[in-house]
Amino acid sequence: MDEFDLIARYFRTERLQRAAASGAVALGIGDDAALLQPAAGQQLVISTDTLVEGVHFPVNGPPAELGYRALAVAVSDLAAMAAEPLGFTLALTLPQAEAGWLQAFSAGLGDAARDCRINLIGGDTTRGPLNIGVTVFGQVPAAQALTRSGARPGDLLCVGGCLGDGAAGLAVVLGQALPAGLPMAEQNYLHQRFWRPLPQLALGALLRGHASAGLDVSDGLLADAAHIAKASGVCLQINGPQLPMSDALRSWPERQQLDWMLRGGDDYVLLFTLPRAARGQIQRWRQAGQRVSVIGQVQAGQGVQLDLGLGMRPVDGPGGYQHFRSQDD
Amino acid sequence: MDEFDLIARYFRTERLQRAAASGAVALGIGDDAALLQPAAGQQLVISTDTLVEGVHFPVNGPPAELGYRALAVAVSDLAAMAAEPLGFTLALTLPQAEAGWLQAFSAGLGDAARDCRINLIGGDTTRGPLNIGVTVFGQVPAAQALTRSGARPGDLLCVGGCLGDGAAGLAVVLGQALPAGLPMAEQNYLHQRFWRPLPQLALGALLRGHASAGLDVSDGLLADAAHIAKASGVCLQINGPQLPMSDALRSWPERQQLDWMLRGGDDYVLLFTLPRAARGQIQRWRQAGQRVSVIGQVQAGQGVQLDLGLGMRPVDGPGGYQHFRSQDD
Numbered sequence: 031m032d033e034f035d036l037i038a039r040y041f042r043t044e045r046l047q048r049a050a051a052s053g054a055v056a057l058g059i060g061d062d063a064a065l066l067q068p069a070a071g072q073q074l075v076i077s078t079d080t081l082v083e084g085v086h087f088p089v090n091g092p093p094a095e096l097g098y099r100a101l102a103v104a105v106s107d108l109a110a111m112a113a114e115p116l117g118f119t120l121a122l123t124l125p126q127a128e129a130g131w132l133q134a135f136s137a138g139l140g141d142a143a144r145d146c147r148i149n150l151i152g153g154d155t156t157r158g159p160l161n162i163g164v165t166v167f168g169q170v171p172a173a174q175a176l177t178r179s180g181a182r183p184g185d186l187l188c189v190g191g192c193l194g195d196g197a198a199g200l201a202v203v204l205g206q207a208l209p210a211g212l213p214m215a216e217q218n219y220l221h222q223r224f225w226r227p228l229p230q231l232a233l234g235a236l237l238r239g240h241a242s243a244g245l246d247v248s249d250g251l252l253a254d255a256a257h258i259a260k261a262s263g264v265c266l267q268i269n270g271p272q273l274p275m276s277d278a279l280r281s282w283p284e285r286q287q288l289d290w291m292l293r294g295g296d297d298y299v300l301l302f303t304l305p306r307a308a309r310g311q312i313q314r315w316r317q318a319g320q321r322v323s324v325i326g327q328v329q330a331g332q333g334v335q336l337d338l339g340l341g342m343r344p345v346d347g348p349g350g351y352q353h354f355r356s357q358d359d
Numbered sequence: 360m361d362e363f364d365l366i367a368r369y370f371r372t373e374r375l376q377r378a379a380a381s382g383a384v385a386l387g388i389g390d391d392a393a394l395l396q397p398a399a400g401q402q403l404v405i406s407t408d409t410l411v412e413g414v415h416f417p418v419n420g421p422p423a424e425l426g427y428r429a430l431a432v433a434v435s436d437l438a439a440m441a442a443e444p445l446g447f448t449l450a451l452t453l454p455q456a457e458a459g460w461l462q463a464f465s466a467g468l469g470d471a472a473r474d475c476r477i478n479l480i481g482g483d484t485t486r487g488p489l490n491i492g493v494t495v496f497g498q499v500p501a502a503q504a505l506t507r508s509g510a511r512p513g514d515l516l517c518v519g520g521c522l523g524d525g526a527a528g529l530a531v532v533l534g535q536a537l538p539a540g541l542p543m544a545e546q547n548y549l550h551q552r553f554w555r556p557l558p559q560l561a562l563g564a565l566l567r568g569h570a571s572a573g574l575d576v577s578d579g580l581l582a583d584a585a586h587i588a589k590a591s592g593v594c595l596q597i598n599g600p601q602l603p604m605s606d607a608l609r610s611w612p613e614r615q616q617l618d619w620m621l622r623g624g625d626d627y628v629l630l631f632t633l634p635r636a637a638r639g640q641i642q643r644w645r646q647a648g649q650r651v652s653v654i655g656q657v658q659a660g661q662g663v664q665l666d667l668g669l670g671m672r673p674v675d676g677p678g679g680y681q682h683f684r685s686q687d688d
Contacts, residue, residue: 246391
């Protein structure tokens with residue numbers, strides 16, 4: 031089977047190309063390029079993500095889960111911009127063309143496309159060490175994108191869901207020693223939180239016109255808070271006891287919980303700042319099913335401060351996961 | 360140096376982000392996503408390409424040349440759609456962060472960005488086996504994109520420049536035995552044709568409203584002609600003696616010339632079909648400096664036919680380079 035047959039069989043599927051009703055895709059897979067037509071008054075939102083075996087996921091990861099995670103992680107950046115998904119391209123580098131692997135990968139990718147309501151519009155398949163590149167496209171009304179640079183002193187610091195589950199999920203996926211008595215249901219929950227994160231697209235849309243800055247927690251709470259602080263030229267203060275935790279995470283020792291909530295990353299929940307005048311929205315968002323927590327506030331200054339019960343203390347360095355830093359630092 | 364410092368030092372440069380004057384980039388590198396605003400009445404054109412070491416370029420290729428080629432090859436797909444470049448994202452996977460390599464790569468990438476008038480708007484840097492993913496964005500007036508599916512019987516088949524130089528260039532780059540007496544100037548020309556292909560953006564823009572179908576020759580003339588034939592539901596006939604050849608290529612034996620022109624690939628010149636009523640344009644394009652040749656015609660039927668002096672004969676299989684096919688086929 032040659033490259034073109036491969037692409038046709040596993041990626042030119044209705045399931046991937048028609049995952050969502052969309053008038054925006056004027057030309058999909060099969061030509062030199064795809065054509066997108068954002069609606070009038072909308073800006074196009076673009077983000078690219080790469081997943082590498084052994085870096086972003088364990089070696090020999092299950093292909094269906096890889097397919098899901100690769101797309102969901104990229105779409106999370108659209109949620110973080112308060113954008114509506116339109117389409118994505120896939121740049122897939124594979125050591126060999128193995129039908130079973132491709133079928134499972136395509137199925138997981140299709141699940142994510144369905145859940146995120148986004149269509150495959152183009153791609154490139156090449157031979158080499160496994161590397162999954164996804165570029166996502168969305169639209170947002172002009173001037174309403176949620177950037178990192180709008181946080182102002184006095185704003186509240188909020189998070190859209192539980193922290194630490196991504197790191198705990200990785201421990202489960204890697205088969206590390208788990209706390210005695212961790213129920214199977216909680217193990218399954220964490221397994222899913224790692225492999226099938228759900229981008230907070232609905233929350234992102236609700237934040238339009240209200241939140242002053244935002245992003246999705248991928249590097250870890252402290253590292254991502256530092257991104258907002260730097261881009262906005264402010265200090266972000268985090269109240270440790272207010273950090274939201276899942277029931278599953280409570281089974282671990284307190285020190286491990288805290289470390290994962292602060293530095294674990296891979297949570298893909300939205301972290302955002304909210305002017306106090308808009309705090310009435312929080313109750314409405316909760317009624318709409320969003321688990322929004324206030325975890326701190328914005329002050330004049332710079333960097334990130336953390337209160338673990340002994341008052342606010344500066345956090346030295348972002349402390350998040352960084353690919354080009356030795357893990358022994 | 361951590362990942363963020365690396366990106367900042369070598370990719371957040373004025374040279375890459377301001378390679379072209381463009382009002383279309385509303386938000387560039389540094390947030391969760393970039394924001395593009397195509398002009399009114401324009402469609403967004405999107406294409407993604409991956410370059411893998413040992414597959415698309417020799418192992419330990421010079422980083423400046425890799426940077427140039429990675430972007431130029433991707434932009435060629437915009438030319439093939441008759442689009443105007445707007446921006447690109449870079450997904451770069453590297454075994455390690457080596458300052459000299461990154462500096463040279465960024466410089467070559469910047470040269471291509473300048474030559475193609477396109478700005479870097481986002482990216483992702485990860486650790487792993489070398490893999491260069493480029494996604495390019497352009498705009499084209501609605502309904503004027505040049506697709507593969509519009510060729511009709513009676514149309515002329517044209518090419519925008521010399522064929523076979525990409526493959527001859529690869530032979531030079533690989534240090535293969537060259538024809539005796541090949542002048543150094545010709546060697547340099549071919550070296551450049553491989554590492555620094557020039558996307559035919561100006562020709563693509565000229566073809567708008569005239570050409571009926573088109574693409575850029577990357578897989579090889581026969582393979583790419585087959586793409587148009589299949590997408591348009593027609594037969595493409597190629598007159599071998601009309602294929603345009605550079606002076607450099609003439610130094611090789613005739614059989615080698617022909618093989619490279621037909622099957623070599625990597626030429627990145629436009630192959631397009633033109634209704635006979637529009638043939639008067641060809642002279643105008645030549646006067647504008649475009650080296651356009653008529654190399655055949657479109658007939659009712661399917662597939663590709665080739666005349667090497669003994670009449671039109673069907674070509675069995677595309678015969679181009681395909682990554683997932685054994686080279687021994």
